[in-house]
Amino acid sequence: GDSVTQTEGLVTLTEGLPVMLNCTYQSTYSPFLFWYVQHLNEAPKLLLKSFTDNKRPEHQGFHATLHKSSSSFHLQKSSAQLSDSALYYCALSRNSNNRIFFGDGTQLVVKP
Amino acid sequence: EAAVTQSPRNKVAVTGGKVTLSCNQTNNHNNMYWYRQDTGHGLRLIHYSYGAGSTEKGDIPDGYKASRPSQENFSLILELATPSQTSVYFCASGEGLGYRSSYEQYFGPGTRLTVL
Numbered sequence: 001g002d003s004v005t006q007t008e009g010l011v012t013l014t015e016g017l018p019v020m021l022n023c024t025y026q027s028t029y030s031p032f033l034f035w036y037v038q039h040l041n042e043a044p045k046l047l048l049k050s051f052t053d054n055k056r057p058e059h060q061g062f063h064a065t066l067h068k069s070s071s072s073f074h075l076q077k078s079s080a081q082l083s084d085s086a087l088y089y090c091a092l093s094r095n096s097n098n099r100i101f102f103g104d105g106t107q108l109v110v111k112p
Numbered sequence: 113e114a115a116v117t118q119s120p121r122n123k124v125a126v127t128g129g130k131v132t133l134s135c136n137q138t139n140n141h142n143n144m145y146w147y148r149q150d151t152g153h154g155l156r157l158i159h160y161s162y163g164a165g166s167t168e169k170g171d172i173p174d175g176y177k178a179s180r181p182s183q184e185n186f187s188l189i190l191e192l193a194t195p196s197q198t199s200v201y202f203c204a205s206g207e208g209l210g211y212r213s214s215y216e217q218y219f220g221p222g223t224r225l226t227v228l
Contacts, residue, residue: 034216043202044202
């Protein structure tokens with residue numbers, strides 16, 4: 001079946017340092033991959049998603065590269081900001097159904 | 113901008129009581145979803161719908177029913193609420209299948225339910 005694994009439940013780092021949140025997936029098909037972000041007391045919202053043409057999606061300084069060989073879609077940013085503190089979900093969807101499968105989420109805490 | 117609203121935003125219920133959570137979307141999306149969010153478990157799918165009149169079981173449907181009376185509205189019903197159903201519930205809408213579909217889901221603001 002389809003599943004997403006986020007190995008880190010909590011990532012704490014200092015402002016200005018690079019961010020990397022891990023995401024691996026399992027799917028029988030070639031899925032679309034997403035990153036959703038949820039700030040405190042807000043709803044989850046889409047941060048970025050994979051493209052079918054292998055372009056690297058970028059948004060708000062974050063980017064992610066889909067590596068089909070390793071089934072990964074890690075989220076990266078070169079320099080963390082305090083406002084990046086949030087809960088981040090990796091998710092996948094395949095074009096044969098209407099569902100999105102979410103990972104358990106990674107809480108990112110950026111300290112001054 | 114996509115718009116999904118939920119009511120109530122906060123609810124305190126008693127064990128054994130009936131609870132109805134409502135969701136409305138103005139996106140004209142075919143699909144709607146109900147999730148619960150608990151620390152350590154992320155977003156878990158309870159029920160979803162492909163359109164008016166349809167409901168499908170998600171990953172954790174036990175103890176919940178769903179109703180989709182129209183394109184815009186999708187309700188989650190707890191017939192006999194239990195303390196284990198204390199959680200934050202999110203409704204979402206999304207496009208259906210299709211070449212141009214973005215597969216993105218748009219979430220409502222959430223309902224915080226406490227069952228005493």
